Every structure is written in structure tokens, then in C-alpha cells.
Amino acid sequence: MKIKVKLIFALLCVAFVIYSLSIYLVPIRKHLNSAPNATLASKGRLVWQDYNCESCHQLYGLGGYMGPDLTNIYSCKGKGPIYIKALVKSGTGLMPPFHLTEEEETNLLHFLRSTDESGSADPRNFTINALGMIEKK
Ligand code: HEC
Known part of the structure; x- marks a missing residue:
């Protein structure tokens, strides 16, 4: 028993x-x-352009300088997709909130993920040359 x-x-x-x-x-x-989907990533690039994210943010050091470089934001420790979604939706003191549709949001995340996986761009290792392109120090 x-x-x-x-x-x-x-x-x-x-x-x-x-x-x-x-x-x-x-x-x-x-x-x-869920590997980054190339079609959704290219749609996401259009979202990135439509909402003028690049006017304030850089990818690989190119873009506006009001906000930080977002090349590797997707895999950044303590940040990543949920953080990106939340920030884009709510904005910050300096960044306006964006009201993306769910589809736009998904596509934007695919774009940021595929950008992230294409290489690393740590601004601490940048120098900007006379043409405005970045080079590693
Ligand atoms: C008017 C300028 C401006 C625009 C346009 C803008 N941002 Fe920002 N963004 C900022 C600033 C400034 C910060 C830094 C926030 C702070 O420190 O308050 C920021 C921060 C962020 C962060 C957090 C970065 C980090 O390292 O913590 C993400 C993610 C982000 N923005 C995504 C986007 C996306 C996606 C778009 C386009 C839909 C966008 N932003 C458009 C100004 C902008």
C-alpha cells in the first residue's frame, strides 16, 4: 500500500x-x-521610412542624431522586441509616441531583427569620416 x-x-x-x-x-x-522573414523585414523598412525613425535614429551610424543608434537594439541585453514595442507605443520625453497597426509593428520588428543580425555597430567603436560614413576605430 x-x-x-x-x-x-x-x-x-x-x-x-x-x-x-x-x-x-x-x-x-x-x-x-521564427527566423527573420525577408519579406516582412523589407515591409518593415518601409514602416521605418514612413514614420521617419531615421530622422532621429541611426542604423550603422547613419541617420539623425537626436536618438541612439538602433542597429543592435533587437539583441541588446535588457532591451529587445518587447522593449522596442513598448517604447514606440508610449514614446519618451524626447520621442513622440507612434500609433502603429499590429502589422506595421510586426514588420518593423522583423526589420530591426534582420538589421541586428546583419552585423554589429557599437557606436563606441565608430569614427565618422569626411563623407559621413562610419569606420571602425
Ligand atoms: C523626434 C525624434 C525621434 C523619432 C522620429 C523617433 N525616435 Fe526613437 N527615440 C528618440 C530619442 C530622443 C530617444 C531616446 C529616448 C530618451 O532617452 O528619452 C529614442 C529612443 C528610442 C528607442 C530606445 C533606444 C534605447 O537604446 O533604449 C527605441 C527602440 C526607439 N527610439 C525606436 C524608434 C522607432 C522604431 C521610431 C520610428 C517609428 C522612432 N524611434 C522614432 C527620438 C526619436
Whole structure:
């Protein structure tokens, strides 16, 4: 009798662990599976242009200088897609809020992700040459 109870308890524990893992791994699996989509990324570039993000932000050091360089914002530790979404929606003291549709938002994130994956642009390593292009120090 005692062994049966222990066995049932052990089975329930195993079921609990498997169930928990299956739930917590869903967002990770989703993220891993969704490679940046080239079509959506090029639509996202149009969103970036339509809303004039480049008037204040740079990609690879090119663009306006009111806001920070966003080349690697997507993979930046402590920032990333959720942070980007929230900031674009709410704005900051210096940046106006933007009311993107859900589709525009998704496309913009694909664009920023594919830009991020195309290389790294840490402004601390930049020097800007006479033509306005960036070079590594
Ligand atoms: C009028 C200028 C302006 C425009 C246009 C603008 N931004 Fe910004 N943005 C800023 C400034 C300035 C900051 C820095 C915020 C602060 O420190 O208050 C910022 C910050 C950000 C950040 C956070 C960067 C970080 O490193 O924390 C993101 C992401 C961002 N902007 C995305 C966008 C996107 C996407 C667009 C286009 C839809 C956009 N911005 C358009 C001025 C602008």
C-alpha cells in the first residue's frame, strides 16, 4: 500500500515537471523557430521610412542624431522586441509616441531583427569620416 502511494506521488511529480516544461518552453521554441522573414523585414523598412525613425535614429551610424543608434537594439541585453514595442507605443520625453497597426509593428520588428543580425555597430567603436560614413576605430 505504502509503495503504491509513493509510486502515484512520483508519477504525479513527473507529470508536473513534464507539463511545466512544455508550457515554459513554448515562448522559447516560438522565438527559435521564427527566423527573420525577408519579406516582412523589407515591409518593415518601409514602416521605418514612413514614420521617419531615421530622422532621429541611426542604423550603422547613419541617420539623425537626436536618438541612439538602433542597429543592435533587437539583441541588446535588457532591451529587445518587447522593449522596442513598448517604447514606440508610449514614446519618451524626447520621442513622440507612434500609433502603429499590429502589422506595421510586426514588420518593423522583423526589420530591426534582420538589421541586428546583419552585423554589429557599437557606436563606441565608430569614427565618422569626411563623407559621413562610419569606420571602425
Ligand atoms: C523626434 C525624434 C525621434 C523619432 C522620429 C523617433 N525616435 Fe526613437 N527615440 C528618440 C530619442 C530622443 C530617444 C531616446 C529616448 C530618451 O532617452 O528619452 C529614442 C529612443 C528610442 C528607442 C530606445 C533606444 C534605447 O537604446 O533604449 C527605441 C527602440 C526607439 N527610439 C525606436 C524608434 C522607432 C522604431 C521610431 C520610428 C517609428 C522612432 N524611434 C522614432 C527620438 C526619436
